[in-house]
Amino acid sequence: NAGVTQTPKFQVLKTGQSMTLQCAQDMNHEYMSWYRQDPGMGLRLIHYSVGAGITDQGEVPNGYNVSRSTTEDFPLRLLSAAPSQTSVYFCASRLGITRDEQFFGPGTRLTVL
């Protein structure tokens, strides 16, 4: 049972490049979400999904896309990277929307030059 896994661990992009951050979980959790962590600001919700085929926006969705074709995977796409997207990104999952405990991946540190 690997829990929540994320790849890559580190990434450097140039402004305007696109990329996909991968997230997978093997706990059969319905609910998955993406957060970004910036110094002094805690974690802010980017997008979330309550099940395969269903996604919605969080607090800071601009510049990011998501899709959920399977229960296990929830990739985050940066369409045209900007320096403001330099951050640490965390994927999280939980069993259902009413089950409070979230399990976090180890994070992806992204730098946009």
Next chain:
Amino acid sequence: GDSVTQMEGPVTLSEEAFLTINCTYTATGYPSLFWYVQYPGEGLQLLLKATKADDKGSNKGFEATYRKETTSFHLEKGSVQVSDSAVYFCALSDQGAGRRALTFGSGTRLQVQP
């Protein structure tokens, strides 16, 4: 909207000292409250939680009591160890918001010196 306010860090303590990290919240509904811990280079792990007023969450010697009258959920530990050095996040999940996500405080870095 919902919000969580934590004391700013870093908090630097000597080993075996008493720890308190303050956390207060605002919420529209009846939130569940959490403390998460982030060790260097890792993701967040749930440390403890409380789901209703006057509940006490506890784990690994850490405790926090859900105080509805003061809208607080302060984290305490009687004797810290070097291995407790980490960033601690207070968070809430608001039933009124459909519990779609957690609202986090900004985090408090704890450094414990031997």
